[in-house]
Amino acid sequence: MAEKKDLEAGDPELECVRKPMPLPVLPKPLTLEEKKYLLAVERGDMANVRRLLQKGHRKKHIDINCVDSLGRGALTLSIDGENLEMVELLVIMGVETRDALLQAINAEFVEAVELLLEHEELIHKDGEPYSWQKVDPNTAMFTPDITPLMLAAHKNNYEIIKILLDRGATLPNPHDVRCGCEDCIRQSTEDSLRHSLARLNEYRALASPSLIALSSTDPILTAFELSWELRNLAFAEQESKAEYLELRRQAQLFAVDLLDQSRSSQELAIILNHDPDEPAFVDGEHMKLARLELAIDFKQKKFVAHPNIQQLLASIWYEGVPGFRRKTTMEKIMIICRVALLFPFYCTLYMIAPNCATGKLMRKPFMKFLIHASSYLFFLLILILVSxxxxxxxxxxxxxxxxxxxxxxxxxxxxxxxxxxxxxxxxxxxxxxxxxxxxxxxxxxxxxxxxxxxxxxxxxxxxxxxxxxxxxxxxxxxxxxxxxxxxxxxxxxxxxxxxxxxxxxxxxxxxxxxxxxxxxxxxxxxxNPHLGPLQISLGRMVIDIVKFFFIYSLVLFAFACGLNQLLWYFADLEKKKCYVLPGGLPDWDNAGDSCMKWRSFGKNVIGAPIATTRLSEQALVCIPPRAPKFTIHEWKVSNDLRCRNAEDQQQLADRILGECKRVREETGERSEIMKATSDRRIEERIGDIEFNKSELQIQRKEICIELEALGVYKTRLQDCLASLQANALNICRKCLMLRDGRIGIDLVVDEVEQCLQQEITTIVGGQSLLKRVLEQLNEQMRRLRATRYLLDRDLQYKQAAIDIDKGSLSLKPTDLCLSVYEGYTNLDPANISADEYNAYSAKNIQMAAREVTSARPIRMFVDTILKQVIDDLWTAYNKCNHAFHERIEDTKRTKSKLEDMHRDTTQKIVEMQNNILQLQKALSDKEGNTALAHTRLGKRAQRVGAELVRDPPGQALYYECEMLRHSAEQLQQMLQEATASLRYLLQTQIQLEEDINVKMNTLKIDDVDCMTLRATMDYHAY
Structure with a gap:
């Protein structure tokens, strides 16, 4: 039951692997306005970008944060183009920065980095993630573990790193590779690859020379420690060993580059004697070379082997014997021998008076080495004498x-x-x-x-x-x-x-x-410069030898186990056969072979004699018994019988000799006659074969000529097809694609588009026709090659037959290469009659002639097809060009008419604006007159008694007020109509400007882009 529960629960690691990953959110399709917006940003068109952004803020019909199919937004495009003004405009207009800061760092665009950092400081709130951290990790260009400082360190950009460090950016130390904290265990369980890559990215940033130089108080020590840590990581994570070793070499090279900056021995001495736990080195003190010892501990070979360090070490080494390296070889040998022979005196003097001049000289490294070496060699001499x-x-x-x-x-x-x-x-x-x-x-x-x-x-x-x-x-x-x-x-x-x-x-x-x-x-x-490197080579060679010996021992042990399994029974059997004598001794006389076999298994056989026993046994010869004796009568009878038998045999031999001579002469004569007949028949046969061979060679020559001609026609067809595909078809399709860039009302299916479609159809049809003709041509060439192969094989057979017959004709009865078939080989293996042979040869000749005859018309057919296709293409080309010219002329006329209308409209706008100003002035004047009339009426209304009479002046003032009111209303109505007319005129002007821009775009596409491309189209007969 427990196992069943475990199976139902499943493996947590497998569950982690099988956990479904969220699908990335792909960018939505762009509208036409958004395409214009991104294109203007990419081209650096500040005016259009500003206009589109303002329009987008007003009408909300454009997404200013849109991205193209490659996930590039407006800020990314401006950063790629290194357009600082565009970046500033987009940031001011409220475009989301997202990971634009990382993009700028990746492009090493320092000014954009400063601008985006200032913007990030303004919009960032404590406790919230930064802009680059809000990007969806499934569509982001950089992984979530990448920070600005880390990316700048990857690029090793000194300026950007300094800017980020001045603003407080930090790069925490990565956890140890064997760390068992909860975060490391969780990250490794969720995604081990991402966890490993994150660690690699962190160390790639830490190994940046610029980051070390800006962030470390002791860059050389930091480089040493980092290279040692990277070395341990290379062995801990074998999958990324090459990357970690490359980073280690980078850190080592940085320490060496820092050492190159030393310009004097004093600076070099200060560097090499620096110890954080000790007071600073003062010139003239005893050199402890703490930093050099640290480099040796951290295995910084390039640092230790640097020429500056070696020069300083050499000056310290030969301090006691100045000018030693400039002396001759003989002088050097004399100095070394003197010190080596007087080393007991030097040692005694040093023990008695260590502060004297000679005692101080004994403290120098080279003198100390010579004395120690001499003393040790003397010790070895004592050991030799003792032994x-x-x-x-x-x-x-x-x-x-x-x-x-x-x-x-x-x-x-x-x-x-x-x-x-x-x-x-x-x-x-x-x-x-x-x-x-x-x-x-x-x-x-x-x-x-x-x-x-x-x-x-x-x-x-x-x-x-x-x-x-x-x-x-x-x-x-x-x-x-x-x-x-x-x-x-x-x-x-x-x-x-x-x-x-x-x-x-x-x-x-x-x-x-x-x-x-x-x-x-x-x-x-x-x-020694020669023996020292050999020791290193010897040490590494010993390691390789041990590895090889281990593999060799393993293979040897495997074979030994197999052989032991195979032969253990027979080994015991041979041992029992050998040790059969009393006392367990081997029987070499009767079981010598068994004892020898037993010895081959590595056993020591006691009492083995010298290996001459079998030879001595073979040397013994058995003596046969003596034959019985005959009587004298038997002896005489035997002699008479032998004489009579001899005479009979002699007579028989004489008869046989005569018969043999006769038969020999007859057979010799018949052989000569048959040989002459055979020679004549062979010569006739050779002539017939050579005649057939010459006919076949003639046909083969014609086939080769025809194949060469067809090859030329095939090349013409292939060139025509390639030209149509690479030139004409691509240009027509590109023209269609360019015309899709028309905007507004000009995006119409006109005669030009129909002609382009017809031209593409003509090109595709011509390609199809040419491909079919090419297939027929290839088939004909294949048949010709097959016929040529058959002719070549027939010619080879005929040449072999001629060679055989000529060789047979040159043979003589006395040649040493003759042989006789004793019945185990058929003397007449031929299975084809002469008539069949003649019919076969005639058939090959006729077949070759037929194929040559059938191949000739196809060349004329290819010429006809090529001419027809080219003529059709020229017709379609001229028709399409004519449609282009007519469309361009129409567009130009329309554009000119719209420009005239725009000019008239602009003039009317100016007149209407002046009219509005005049109406407003007239209204102002009427307001003064109305106020005057109203004031007069008001004062006359203050009359008292009978004087408050409706007299003519009052009537006149009243009529004046009414007339002024009516005039003001008329002027106000006209002002409203003029304002409305001005608004409509302005809208008409904007519409006319947009229509003119549409026509200009259409003219650029048709007259400049398409016609320029079409001018490169060329059709010829190939």
Whole structure:
């Protein structure tokens, strides 16, 4: 039940993989206005873009944030064109920036980056994502993990990185590749590829030289640490090893480039002696070269091998012997030999007076190296003398007689001997080596000590020598105790000692220690420019040898298992056959083969004799028994019978000889006659074949001529088809596509479009016809090639027959190449009669002639078809051009008429505006008169008594007011009509301008674009 539940639950990793991904939202189709908008942005047309944006803000009929089919918006197009004014206009007009900042950084458009950053700071609110983070990741050009600073670091753009860092942009350190935090586990579970690529992008940004230089207080240390981290990542993520190693090389090269900027030895010394935990280096102090040691620890080979560093190291190395490298070879050898021979004096003087001039000279690196090397070579010399028993040989060669006798007595004493003087010198050297290694561990630390592989050899050597000393001391105590018990034990020879005697084990360890001591010379030779690189090659070669030996051992083991499985039974069987004698001894006399086979399986056979047993057995010869004796009568009868038989046989032989001579002469004569007849028939046959061959060659020549001619016609057809496809058809289709760019009322299906469609139909029909003719031509050429192949094969057969017959005709009875068929081969294998042969040859000749005859008319047919197609194309071309010219003339006339109307309308607008001004002035004047009349009436209304009479002046004023009111109403009505007329005139002017622009666009398309393209069309007969 538990398994069933697990199966129902499913694997969470598989569920993650199978989780459906959201489909990207594709951009919606663009309207005509949006296409114009994006095209104007791409061309940098500021006026049209501003007009379209303002129009879009007013009428909301255009999406200012629209994108084309490639997902490029207006800002992206302006950034790609590096049009800063356009970018500024779009940002001011409210176009969404989205990932435009990343686009600008990717295009390295510094001014646009500054502008977009300022805009982002204005519109961004705390707690909300930035503009580039709001883009749909399914349609975005950059992955969500890419930030502006990261992208700028990828581009290694110093200016953009500095701008971003000044504004507070940061790049967090990536998590360790083995990190087990919740975020890393979640990201790896959701999408392991994206998680890995995100880490790679982060390190690609961190490896940017510009970012390191701007953000790090110690760029060289940062480059070292980053290259080491990238090296570990390359081994941790094998899938991206090449990318991480490339980034590591980039970081190493940056450190080397920084080193190139040093212009003096003082600057170089400050760089190489810089230590963050120590005070700054002052010129004249002892150089610790902390930064160089750090470079060695981080395996910065190019940094260490830089010429500037090597020059400084060389000056430090040869400080004690100035000018050493400029001396001659002989002078160098003399200096080295002097120091090597006087090293005991130098060492003693240094121990007595270390601060004297010579003692200070001893502290110089080169002198120290020479003295150490000389001392070690002297130590190796002591080891050689010890191994060769030099003390004994010196006494035997140069010592007095009494000393030699004492030595012989001492040599008889095999056990209980103490160390020799040379061995005591070796002990002193070993104590010095141990003190040197202990001091190195104390100064540099155990980790630094263990990183040097040569220290393992030194440790092994010292350990072996210490073990030798302890074993020799234990052996001396043991042997001294034995000698005290029995004085004769000191004369026991070595071959009688116990195999695990402490002194024998000590001598074996001493030999091994000598080997390790000699290997130390390899380390000394590493300073040589020729032997040093060989050590590196040797080390890598040893690794390859171990790998190969592992594979070889695996293959050998596999074959051994197979052979053992195959032969184990027979091995045991042969062993039982061999070991049959009492006591389990092999029986070499009776089972020698089995014993030899058993030995091939690697078993040691005891008692095997010398391998001559079987040869000795074969050398024995059996003696047959003696024959019985006959009587004298039997002897005589036998002799008479033999004589009579001999005479009969002689007579028979004479008769046979005579008959043979007669038959030989008759057969010889018949053979000559038959040979002459055969020769004549063969010559006739050769003549017939050569005649047929000449006829076939004539037909073959005509076929080749016809094939060559058809090949020319085929090339003409192919050239015509290619020209129609690449030139005429494409131009016509492009003209149709360009005419689709007409706007407004001019986007009409006119006669030009119909002619273009007819011309395309004519071109396609001509292509179809030419393709069919080309297929017929290819078929005819195939048939001609097939006929030529048959003729070639027939000619080959005939030539072979001629060669065979001529060879047969040249044969003589005395030739050595003759042979006789003894009945196992049919002497007459021919299965075709002479009539059939003649009919076959005639058929081939007739077939060739028929194919040649049928191929000739097709050339005329091709000429006719080509001429017909070209004539049809020219007709369609001229008709279409005529339609274009008429359409262009009509458009020009219409455009000219519209321009005249536009000019008249503009004049009317000016007149109407003046009229409106005059009406407004008249209204103003009437307002003054009306006010005057009303004022007079008001004052006259203040009269009292009988004076308030309706007199003529009052009537006149009243009529004046009415007349003024009526006049003002008329003027106001006329002003309204004039204003409405002006508005209609302005609309008419705008419409006329749009119509003129439409006509200008149509004229550009038809007269400039299409007619220019059509001028390149060329039809000829090919």
């Amino acid at each position: 060769q028993r030099a003390e004994v040989q010196a006494i035997q060669l140069f010592g007095p007689e009494w000393m030699v006798k004492e030595l012989e007595k001492e040599l008889l004493k095999q056990r209980g001997n103490g160390p020799t003087y040379l061995e005591l010198v070796v002990v002193v050297y070993v104590l010095g080596f141990i003190w040197e290694e202990t001091q190195e561990i104390y100064i540099e630390g155990i980790r630094s000590y263990l990183r040097n592989m040569w220290n393992f050899i030194d440790f092994t050597r010292n350990s072996l020598y210490v073990a030798v000393a302890l074993l020799r001391f234990a052996a001396y105590l043991q042997q001294a105790a034995e000698i005290r018990r029995d004085q004769q034990t000191k004369f026991i020879p070595r071959e009688s000692w116990d195999a695990f005697d402490p002194q024998l084990i000590a001598e074996g360890l001493f030999a091994a220690a000598n080997i390790f001591s000699a290997l130390k010379l390899v380390h000394l030779f590493s300073i």
